[in-house]
Amino acid sequence: MAERALVLRTVGEMQALSDEWRCQGHRVGCVTTMGYLHEGHLSLVRRAGRDADRLVVTVFVNPTQFGPLEDFDRYPRDFEADRSRLEAIGVDAIFAPDVAEIYPEGFSTRVEVDGLTDRLCGASRPGHFGGVALVVTKLFNVVKPTFAVFGQKDAQQALVIRRLTKDLDFDVEILVSPSIRECDGLAKSSRNVYLTEVERRRSARLFHALQAGMSVFRRGEKRVDRVLEQVRADLSGSGEVEYAEAVDLETLRPVERIEEPTLLAVAVRFGGARLIDNLILRPPEAA
Amino acid sequence: MAERALVLRTVGEMQALSDEWRCQGHRVGCVTTMGYLHEGHLSLVRRAGRDADRLVVTVFVNPTQFGPLEDFDRYPRDFEADRSRLEAIGVDAIFAPDVAEIYPEGFSTRVEVDGLTDRLCGASRPGHFGGVALVVTKLFNVVKPTFAVFGQKDAQQALVIRRLTKDLDFDVEILVSPSIRECDGLAKSSRNVYLTEVERRRSARLFHALQAGMSVFRRGEKRVDRVLEQVRADLSGSGEVEYAEAVDLETLRPVERIEEPTLLAVAVRFGGARLIDNLILRPPEAA
Numbered sequence A, B: 001m002a003e004r005a006l007v008l009r010t011v012g013e014m015q016a017l018s019d020e021w022r023c024q025g026h027r028v029g030c031v032t033t034m035g036y037l038h039e040g041h042l043s044l045v046r047r048a049g050r051d052a053d054r055l056v057v058t059v060f061v062n063p064t065q066f067g068p069l070e071d072f073d074r075y076p077r078d079f080e081a082d083r084s085r086l087e088a089i090g091v092d093a094i095f096a097p098d099v100a101e102i103y104p105e106g107f108s109t110r111v112e113v114d115g116l117t118d119r120l121c122g123a124s125r126p127g128h129f130g131g132v133a134l135v136v137t138k139l140f141n142v143v144k145p146t147f148a149v150f151g152q153k154d155a156q157q158a159l160v161i162r163r164l165t166k167d168l169d170f171d172v173e174i175l176v177s178p179s180i181r182e183c184d185g186l187a188k189s190s191r192n193v194y195l196t197e198v199e200r201r202r203s204a205r206l207f208h209a210l211q212a213g214m215s216v217f218r219r220g221e222k223r224v225d226r227v228l229e230q231v232r233a234d235l236s237g238s239g240e241v242e243y244a245e246a247v248d249l250e251t252l253r254p255v256e257r258i259e260e261p262t263l264l265a266v267a268v269r270f271g272g273a274r275l276i277d278n279l280i281l282r283p284p285e286a287a
Helices: A011-023 A039-051 A079-089 A128-143 A152-167 A190-194 A197-203 A205-218 A224-235 B011-023 B039-051 B079-089 B128-143 B152-167 B190-194 B197-203 B205-218 B224-235
Strands: A006-008 A028-033 A054-059 A093-095 A109-113 A147-151 A173-177 A240-248 A262-270 A273-281 B006-008 B028-033 B054-059 B093-095 B109-113 B147-151 B173-177 B240-248 B262-270 B273-281
Touching: A006 A011, A011 A028, A011 A054, A011 A093, A011 A128, A011 B011, A028 A039, A028 A128, A039 A054, A039 A079, A039 A147, A039 A173, A054 A079, A054 A128, A079 A093, A093 A128, A109 A128, A109 A152, A109 B152, A128 A152, A147 A152, A152 A173, A152 A262, A152 A273, A152 B109, A190 A273, A197 A205, A197 A262, A197 A273, A205 A224, A205 A262, A205 A273, A224 A240, A224 A262, B006 B011, B011 B028, B011 B054, B011 B093, B011 B128, B028 B039, B028 B128, B039 B054, B039 B079, B039 B147, B039 B173, B054 B079, B054 B128, B079 B093, B093 B128, B109 B128, B109 B152, B128 B152, B147 B152, B152 B173, B152 B262, B152 B273, B190 B273, B197 B205, B197 B262, B197 B273, B205 B224, B205 B262, B205 B273, B224 B240, B224 B262
Parallel strands: A006 A093, A028 A054, A028 A147, A054 A093, A147 A173, B006 B093, B028 B054, B028 B147, B054 B093, B147 B173
Antiparallel strands: A109 B109, A240 A262, A262 A273, B240 B262, B262 B273
């Protein structure tokens, strides 16, 4: 029988609880989510649980990271299911505020991370990473975690948050945990529920295309255009390819040759769903 | 004989010290400054000292709040004098980082407070309040104060910081302390050293003009244009008037009639110095 988790709805309650824990010497681990939790989220929560004395998961569908034409309204939500899953893992507290608690009337502050946020997903989702940077800044101030775990599936988000954390001097350690996949390789995502059955079958090609690119690289090919040629060939017919790119793992700037750790990343639209995935290409000499 | 204050140069040292104090149950008070301390700053430090168990003053000339044509390079600095003054008051720690500690290579995050920052001083100093918002966000994460004290002389800055603190959920109480003045009424400012003797005499007119506006209001005049007429008449011949405005004390939006607490604010340029000052007009019924 799982222990009940504390469910906190207000900033003040969460801050007071975290202060108490931290002053008792506890390491407070945090995973920020938009709920509708799947195995991908839960793997982050378990990862955090290994290092934390007290474990907090935030569940908040953040309106500021959705574009005006994006899926904020229809984004899937199921708090009671989330709560059961988190209690089964042994989470101590769930911070689940409503929108008015986080963005009250008169709200007017922005947090922007320049450079990293205009490429890859940022190119087609203007404002998205600003919204992420803002809500993570707020959640770090509310949860006051010792460390927080983010997923490698959202590679660009993880980089933006690392940059933000360092730039704003947050006393929070950032950990990044591997992507979790379905049996056919599709990265777990709350948005997978938008896929029709046909799209669902085709969506496995994202990971297969990335793996095909990885194989080309592993056979000794360092030229990015050759690697991407393979990726794009394998993606064709899957959906509408938004990007397939190889970029520097730190700066996200496009590279021509793979001499340093390189992020191979794709985004593909399938009707109502936009899916992303990535792999890291590590040259043996740079490992 | 004054106690020595700890002088901390790095983010990590300051955070560790503040964590220790806060977990001992101490209230940590903070005053952020750009150094070259005068009686205005010291009054904020004394105010903070009344409520604090541990008192931190930051001394950092923040480049991001200066425009490219402003006085960052020639801004006056005298750390040893600042330190003596702070030790005489009994400050526990001085956080005095160098620029590279605060803005290392690759820094790319911005914090912006919309609305409040484009009026009054923001109109002629684009980017200024963004720089203030950024450095205060960082300093709050570094010093982790229980409360911080700001001066009413920089009224717009205090409002921006209140907004920022609320919007980003900083667990920091913001106190605002009255302006400290020379005998002739000139508000104390580090920039007063830029004044020639003639300008110094004329600069007293800022406060006298504000007082004249206040007198008109106290005689029952609620129409802003009449109050400002008096202020502008009294400012004429003092220097180059950048603005003389009456704005809502919360939103900084111009008002036509003084029915709510209203900020009467002026900015005047004298050769190399730009001076600001303000008074609050409080209708008896809104007090």
